[in-house]
Amino acid sequence: MQANEGKWDRIIRVILGLVLFYVGYATLASPWNYVAYVLGLISLVTGLIGFCLIYSIFKINTKGG
16 A cells, blocks of 8 residues: 555645544534544545545546656
8 A cells, every 4th residue: 555645635634634523523413423524534544644545546646756
């Protein structure tokens, strides 16, 4: 599993993941809370490890080089 996300891509994913976690926490109990948590978790994990499965499927590499 080789990193395929660039620096800015990773930063944006981590920020987006944290925001989605907050949105899921701050809103009232509804199915959208769980959607926000799952999307936030996926975004946060992919941003931290630098690898995105969807990028590899479509042969996208924002890391460069």
